[in-house]
Amino acid sequence: MNPMPPATPRRATITDVAREAGTGKTSISRYLNGEMSALSPELRARIEAAIERLDYQPNQMARGLKRGRNRLIGMLLADLTNPYTVEVLQGAEAACHALGLMPLICHAANEVEMERRYLQLLTTYRVEGVIVNALGVREETLRPVGGGGIPAVLVDRSVEGLVADMVGLDNRAAAELGTRHLLDNGFDEIWFVVQPFEQVSSRQLREAAFREVMRAQGEWSASAVGGRGEGGWGASGVSGVSGPSRAGANGRVRGHTLVLDLADSAAVQRGLAELDRAIDAAGDASNAPTNAPTNAGRIALFAANAPVALCLALHLKARYGAAWQSRVALLSIDDPDWAELTGVTTIRQPTYEIGYRAVEFLHERIEGVQTSARDCLLPGELIVRASTLR
Amino acid sequence: MNPMPPATPRRATITDVAREAGTGKTSISRYLNGEMSALSPELRARIEAAIERLDYQPNQMARGLKRGRNRLIGMLLADLTNPYTVEVLQGAEAACHALGLMPLICHAANEVEMERRYLQLLTTYRVEGVIVNALGVREETLRPVGGGGIPAVLVDRSVEGLVADMVGLDNRAAAELGTRHLLDNGFDEIWFVVQPFEQVSSRQLREAAFREVMRAQGEWSASAVGGRGEGGWGASGVSGVSGPSRAGANGRVRGHTLVLDLADSAAVQRGLAELDRAIDAAGDASNAPTNAPTNAGRIALFAANAPVALCLALHLKARYGAAWQSRVALLSIDDPDWAELTGVTTIRQPTYEIGYRAVEFLHERIEGVQTSARDCLLPGELIVRASTLR
DNA sequence: CTGTTAGCGCGTTCAT
DNA sequence: ATGAACGCGCTAACAG
Numbered sequence: 113m114n115p116m117p118p119a120t121p122r123r124a125t126i127t128d129v130a131r132e133a134g135t136g137k138t139s140i141s142r143y144l145n146g147e148m149s150a151l152s153p154e155l156r157a158r159i160e161a162a163i164e165r166l167d168y169q170p171n172q173m174a175r176g177l178k179r180g181r182n183r184l185i186g187m188l189l190a191d192l193t194n195p196y197t198v199e200v201l202q203g204a205e206a207a208c209h210a211l212g213l214m215p216l217i218c219h220a221a222n223e224v225e226m227e228r229r230y231l232q233l234l235t236t237y238r239v240e241g242v243i244v245n246a247l248g249v250r251e252e253t254l255r256p257v258g259g260g261g262i263p264a265v266l267v268d269r270s271v272e273g274l275v276a277d278m279v280g281l282d283n284r285a286a287a288e289l290g291t292r293h294l295l296d297n298g299f300d301e302i303w304f305v306v307q308p309f310e311q312v313s314s315r316q317l318r319e320a321a322f323r324e325v326m327r328a329q330g331e332w333s334a335s336a337v338g339g340r341g342e343g344g345w346g347a348s349g350v351s352g353v354s355g356p357s358r359a360g361a362n363g364r365v366r367g368h369t370l371v372l373d374l375a376d377s378a379a380v381q382r383g384l385a386e387l388d389r390a391i392d393a394a395g396d397a398s399n400a401p402t403n404a405p406t407n408a409g410r411i412a413l414f415a416a417n418a419p420v421a422l423c424l425a426l427h428l429k430a431r432y433g434a435a436w437q438s439r440v441a442l443l444s445i446d447d448p449d450w451a452e453l454t455g456v457t458t459i460r461q462p463t464y465e466i467g468y469r470a471v472e473f474l475h476e477r478i479e480g481v482q483t484s485a486r487d488c489l490l491p492g493e494l495i496v497r498a499s500t501l502r
Numbered sequence: 503m504n505p506m507p508p509a510t511p512r513r514a515t516i517t518d519v520a521r522e523a524g525t526g527k528t529s530i531s532r533y534l535n536g537e538m539s540a541l542s543p544e545l546r547a548r549i550e551a552a553i554e555r556l557d558y559q560p561n562q563m564a565r566g567l568k569r570g571r572n573r574l575i576g577m578l579l580a581d582l583t584n585p586y587t588v589e590v591l592q593g594a595e596a597a598c599h600a601l602g603l604m605p606l607i608c609h610a611a612n613e614v615e616m617e618r619r620y621l622q623l624l625t626t627y628r629v630e631g632v633i634v635n636a637l638g639v640r641e642e643t644l645r646p647v648g649g650g651g652i653p654a655v656l657v658d659r660s661v662e663g664l665v666a667d668m669v670g671l672d673n674r675a676a677a678e679l680g681t682r683h684l685l686d687n688g689f690d691e692i693w694f695v696v697q698p699f700e701q702v703s704s705r706q707l708r709e710a711a712f713r714e715v716m717r718a719q720g721e722w723s724a725s726a727v728g729g730r731g732e733g734g735w736g737a738s739g740v741s742g743v744s745g746p747s748r749a750g751a752n753g754r755v756r757g758h759t760l761v762l763d764l765a766d767s768a769a770v771q772r773g774l775a776e777l778d779r780a781i782d783a784a785g786d787a788s789n790a791p792t793n794a795p796t797n798a799g800r801i802a803l804f805a806a807n808a809p810v811a812l813c814l815a816l817h818l819k820a821r822y823g824a825a826w827q828s829r830v831a832l833l834s835i836d837d838p839d840w841a842e843l844t845g846v847t848t849i850r851q852p853t854y855e856i857g858y859r860a861v862e863f864l865h866e867r868i869e870g871v872q873t874s875a876r877d878c879l880l881p882g883e884l885i886v887r888a889s890t891l892r
Numbered sequence: 893c894t895g896t897t898a899g900c901g902c903g904t905t906c907a908t
Numbered sequence: 909a910t911g912a913a914c915g916c917g918c919t920a921a922c923a924g
Contacts, residue, residue, distance in 0.1 A: 126918060137896095137919090141918065141919055141920090150893060174567050177567055177918075179900085192582070219607070221592060237604075422839055425843055449840060453843075515901055516901060520911095566916095567900095568902050
C-alpha cells in the first residue's frame with residue numbers, strides 16, 4: 113500500500129532530445145531511422161547520450177501521421193473462445209513479428225454490432241490492412257474494406273460480394289475425408305451437425321461435401337428443426353429419404369444434416385432432442401449389443417467444428433453418462449485440447465499456417481501487389497482416436 | 503478471381519470536408535466534437551452532407567497527437583491459450599466498451615522477450631494505460647509502467663517491487679477451499695501440482711495456502727524433481743516427512759507439492775514419473791479395491807491451474823486409460839470447458855469480473871485518481887464434480 | 893555531414 | 909456564430 117508517485121511527467125519529444133544534444137531535430141530523426149552513414153561519430157555519440165539521459169522514445173503516432181503508414185494491421189476475430197481462432201492468431205502474430213507489423217486484435221465476441229464498430233475503429237486508426245475472420249455478415253458491413261477500401265484478407269470464410277484474398281481450410285476435402293473415414297469404419301448412419309450456414313461459406317462447403325458423399329453412397333436427409341426460418345438448402349429442398357426410418361439393416365448408409373444454432377438455446381434443445389430420438393432408435397433397432405465388434409447400427413456424429421462438437425459432447429455425457437461414446441461416435445473438424453482427452457477423432461486444421469499465410473498475403477497487398485484475389489486452401493489432417501473405431 | 507480494384511485512393515481529410523462544405527476546418531472540428539450549440543442549423547446540414555458525400559472519417563492518430571490522449575489502452579496477455587486469459591479479456595472488453603476505451607491486445611505467447619517488445623511498443627504508441635497479465639517477470643521489464651511510467655494495473659499476479667493496482671483471485675481462500683474439500687471427502691494423500699512459482703505470486707500464494715492447511719492437518723513434503731535449480735521454498739527447505747512412505751493407513755493425511763515446468767518437457771516427464779510411482783504405491787498399499795466406497799487410499803491431485811490440470815489429465819489418461827479417474831481424483835483451479843466433460847472438480851475464478859474491474863481501476867488512474875495502490879481479491883467458486891466424490 | 897523549412901490531420905485559442 | 913493561425917511530434921525535401 114505504498115503511496116503512488118505522481119502522474120506521468122510528460123515524455124521527452126524529439127525537440128527535447130535535439131536541445132539536449134545541442135543539435136537539430138533532423139539529425140535525431142536520422143539517427144532514429146538508422147541513417148548512420150550521414151552522422152559524424154561524434155554527433156552520434158551525443159545523440160545516443162541524450163536519448164539515454166531523457167529516456168526518449170519516439171512517438172509512433174506522430175511518426176505514422178507523417179509518413180502515412182503506421183505498420184498497424186487490424187485482426188478482426190469473430191470468437192476468441194474458439195481454440196481455432198487463438199491458433200490462427202499465433203501464426204499471424206509470428207508473421208507480423210517477421211514482417212515488422214503490429215497487429216491490433218479486435219474481438220467481436222460473436223456480436224455483429226461489435227464487428228461493425230471495430231471495423232469502423234480500425235478504419236479511423238488508419239491501419240494499413242485488415243485480416244478478418246468475419247462472423248456471418250453481409251458484405252455491406254465490410255464495405256470500408258477489401259476492393260475499394262483498405263487491403264483485407266479473409267480467414268476461414270469468404271464473404272459474398274467481397275473481392276479479397278482468402279485463406280483457410282480445404283473444406284470440401286476435409287469433409288470428404290471425415291465422411292469417408294466414418295464410412296470405411298462401418299458406420300451406416302451419420303449425422304452431420306453444423307451451425308446455421310446460410311451466411312458462412314466454410315460451413316456451407318463442409319455440409320455440401322458431406323451431403324454429396326452421402327448421396328453417392330446411400331441416402332441423405334435434412335433435419336426439420338434447428339435453423340431459424342427457411343433453412344439453407346435452397347430451392348432443392350429436402351431430398352432422398354423423407355422420414356427417419358431405419359435403413360441401416362439393409363446395408364445402405366444414411367446421412368442426415370442437423371442444424372444447431374448455438375446462440376439460441378431453445379433451438380439447441382430441440383435439435384439435441386431430435387438427435388436423442390435417433391440415437392435411441394438406433395439402439396433399439398440394432399439387434400447387436402452396443403459393444404458389438406462392428407459399428408453398424410452405431411450412430412456417428414460429424415461435428416462441423418469444435419464449438420458444435422463440445423455442445424454435443426456435453427449433452428451426450430449428461431444424457432448417457434461417462435460411457436456415452438459406446439453409444440455414439442464423434443468426429444469433429446477442429447482439434448481442441450479436450451479431443452485427445454476424451455478420445456474424439458478429429459480433423460485438425462493447419463491453423464498456424466493459415467494465420468501466417470494470411471498475414472503474408474496482406475503484407476503483399478500493402479506493398480502494392482495487384483494480382484487478382486487469391487484463394488489459399490490448406491489441407492486438414494485426420495487424427496483417428498478411439499471414438500470412431502471398434 | 504475478379505481483378506482487384508486499384509489501391510486506396512487516399513482518404514478525405516478535414517480540409518477536404520471544409521472545402522466541400524464551403525467553410526473552415528474549425529467548424530468541421532466542432533461538428534465532430536458535438537459542439538452543436540455553436541453551429542447554425544444551416545451550416546450543420548452542409549457539413550453533414552459533405553461528410554456523407556466524402557465518406558469522411560476523422561483520423562484518430564492525428565486527433566490523439568493533438569489532444570494528447572488517444573483512448574488506447576494496452577492489454578499485455580501472457581497466454582491466450584489459457585482459457586482464463588480469454589475469459590478475463592471478455593470482461594475487460596466489456597468495460598472498455600462501456601468506458602470508451604480501445605484495447606490493444608498484445609499476446610506474449612509465454613515469451614518474456616515478446617513481453618518486453620510489446621511493452622516497448624505500447625509505450626511508443628502512447629497508450630494511456632496498460633493492464634498486464636505478466637509472465638514471471640522481473641520488475642525491471644515493467645519499468646516503463648506503473649509507478650513512474652504510464653498507469654498500469656496487474657491481473658492475476660503482482661510483480662515484486664512494482665507498485666500498481668492489482669486484481670485477481672483470492673488465492674489463499676481458493677486453495678484452502680480446494681484443500682478442505684479434498685480433506686472433507688476423505689482423501690488422505692493430496693498432491694498439489696504447480697508450475698515453477700518463484701516469480702509468480704499467485705502460484706506462490708496457492709501453494710503456500712495448500713501447504714499450511716496440510717501442515718495443520720497432518721504432514722507435507724516437497725518433491726525433489728521438477729523446478730529448475732534451487733526450488734522455491736526459501737531457506738526453510740523441505741519439512742515434515744522425508745520420503746514417500748505411506749502414512750494414510752494410520753489416519754494421518756499427507757500433502758505433497760510437485761513442481762511441473764510445462765515449458766520443459768524433460769522435467770515434465772520426470773515429474774509425472776514421480777507421480778506415477780506414488781499412484782502405483784497407493785494402489786498397492788491400499789487393501790481396498792479402487793472402487794471402494796471411500797476415498798482413503800485414493801490419491802487426489804490438486805492442480806494449481808488449468809494448463810497443469812490438462813497436462814495431468816492427458817498423462818493419466820494415456821497411462822491408465824479412459825477410467826483413470828477411478829484411480830486418482832483431480833481438482834483444479836480454473837474451470838475450462840473440458841472439466842465438465844470429464845467430470846473434474848474445479849474452482850472457478852470470477853474471470854469476467856476480474857477483467858472488468860481491472861479496466862475500471864485503470865480508467866480511474868487514467869483520470870487522475872491518486873490513492874495508494876489497491877489490491878482487489880475476488881473469491882473463487884467450488885464446482886464439485888464426480889472426480890472428487892465417491 | 894548538418895540544419896532549416898514545410899507540412900501530415902487535427903484541435904484550439906483568439907479574433908472577427 | 910465562424911474562421912485564421914499556430915502547434916502536437918515527427919519526417920522529408922532542400923539548402924548550406
